Amino acid sequence: MKIKTLMASAAITASAWTAAAAQxxxxxxxxxxxxxxxxxxxxGASEASGLDIAGQQLTPTDRYQAYVMSSIAGGAAPAIFxxxxxxxxxxxxxxxxIADLTELWDEAIANGWFSEAERELFSVDGTPYAIPLNVARWPVLYNKDAFAAAGIDAPPATWDELLADADALKEAGYIPFNAPAVGGWMGFIxxxxxxxxxxxxxxxxxxxGTVPYNGPEVQRAMEIWTDFYERGYFTDAREQDETRFMVNEEAAMYLIGEWTAGILANRGMEPxxxxxxxxxxxxxxxxxxxxIVEAAPIVFSADAMEEMPALMDAARYLMSPEAGNALGQANGIYSGNLMTDAPNAIVSDVNAIIAEDxxxxxVRWWEAVPPELQGDLVSQMNAFMLDPTAExxxxxxxxxxxxxxxxWAFQ
Structure with missing residues (x-):
């Protein structure tokens, strides 16, 4: 089988589109x-299905979303995305x-790969329309050497301890938190x-729609966010390499999905x-x-499933423990498959925290908010990060x- 992965950062070249279309x-x-x-x-999906599957990365996220939705509107939904x-x-x-994947989920649950609770994360009105790419919790990742250098013996258990630790890290020469605003989406974090x-x-x-974005609850959160900027707790939001400040050890902590542990591991920071x-x-x-829990789905075009029945075998592989372990070994990402190994110590640690506490x-804001609001609202959050003043x-x-x-006036 021929496997081809094509990369694109902001625009897709004509040659890339031609190559992708040939698969x-x-x-x-x-x-x-x-x-x-x-x-x-x-x-793995190509070998399991006998299909010639290509990979196509499109970034940033807002352009990716626009491409997929315009393709669907034009009657040419991507086969897998x-x-x-x-x-x-x-x-x-x-x-x-979008293809109904009930049959596949019935098999996966019978095999002990996933639970009914996980099925619900990928369902609409009780019907599953997607399979998991990953299931991730959003902890704070921290540099153990930085904590030791600042005299911090254990992660904070209270808010006052968090503030004291941030001040100690500043005193030791670190920026407490890595907080980029890149890719068109990170402002909501x-x-x-x-x-x-x-x-x-x-x-x-x-x-x-039951709580206003300028009500007292949001006012309090924004006051804390503004205060953190005034205290010097955050890295420069304009940095385009989202992990640079962690990797070069200028920043000590990173609020992010646990999947980032695999990215940091590939850059020399072992979980x-x-x-x-x-x-x-x-x-x-x-x-x-x-x-906060993030569940990233893989979905399939209903037309593609009908035209290429072998695509179901690709989907079956992508739900398997084999695929989950392959993703974990490559990038330290947890697929949610109950038969896979924890891909790294961060996932194991978060599992233990969840079990104990x-x-x-x-559900993460990005997935929970109506899509018609998502882009405009997160643009405002990004704008705050670039000018983090009370005004x-x-x-x-x-x-x-x-x-x-x-x-909401029209809903």
Whole structure:
């Protein structure tokens, strides 16, 4: 089988499109730093199905989304592509172009690969329309050497300890948190985290229109975010290499999906040895402990499934423990398959934290918010990161609420 992975950063060249079109099927994705893992998945899926499958990376994320949706609108949905769950998957299914994968999930659950709870993450109205690429929690990754240099013996268990540790890291010459705003999507990370650390119910309310983006709950989160910038806790948001400050050890902590551990490992920061993980504590002791969960789906075109029945064999492989272990070994990413090994010490550590603390799980903002609002709202959050003042914070909140009101008024 011929396996070909084609990369594109912002625009796709004519030659790349021609090469991709020459294959039986093309697997589209937007994940930076996952190239080795996707190559392994594509090779395995090709061998399992007998199809000639190519890989096509399209970035940044907003252009990727635009390409996929315009392709579907034009009646040419990609055969295989990654997406997002929650309301993002709901909107995709509404097009009628996405394959029903009930049969595949029935097999996978019978095999003990996945649970019914995981099936629900990839379902719309009880029907599964996607399979897992990865299931990830969002902890804080930290540099163990930096913590030791700052005299920090253990990760913070309270908000006051978090602030004290950040100050100690600054005193030791580190920037406490790596916080980039690249790729058109990263602005929601700290916004979401500060919402769940102050009021997780309000965080959920933001995604269904019951809580305003300029209300007191958001005001408090934005005040903390602004204060962190004033304290000098964050790296320069304009940095285009999202892991550079961690890899060169200028920054000590990174709030991000646990899948980033594999990217850091490939850049010389070994999980468990160089980096550890903890869940950020709530601001107030009485606030419910919460973890943000991201489930990244792989979806299939209904037409492609009908035209190429062997594509089901590719999907079956992509759900298998073999595929999960291949992705884990290549990029340290956890597929959620219950029969796979934990790909690195970070996943093992987070599994242990979840088992001990039993935090509430909430769907990540990116997947939970209506897709019609997603891009405009995250652009506002990105804009705050580039001008993190109290005055701009108020403008951003008011602008987000104006967008929010306009959308929900017609629902």
């Amino acid at each position: 039986d099927a093309t697997f589209y994705y937007d994940k930076n730093g996952w190239d080795e893992g996707f190559a392994a998945l594509i090779e 990654t997406w997002w769950n929650g309301k993002q998957l709901d909107s995709l299914v509404e097009t009628g172009e 700290w916004f979401s985290e500060l919402m769940v650390r102050t009021d997780p119910d309000a965080f959920v309310g933001l995604t269904d 468990g040895e160089k980096i550890g993980a903890f869940l950020m504590p709530p601001v107030d002791a009485e606030t419910e402990n919460t973890v 039993a935090p509430r799980s909430v 701009n914070a108020q403008r951003v909140m008011d602008d987000m609420q104006s967008l929010n009101e306009s959308y």
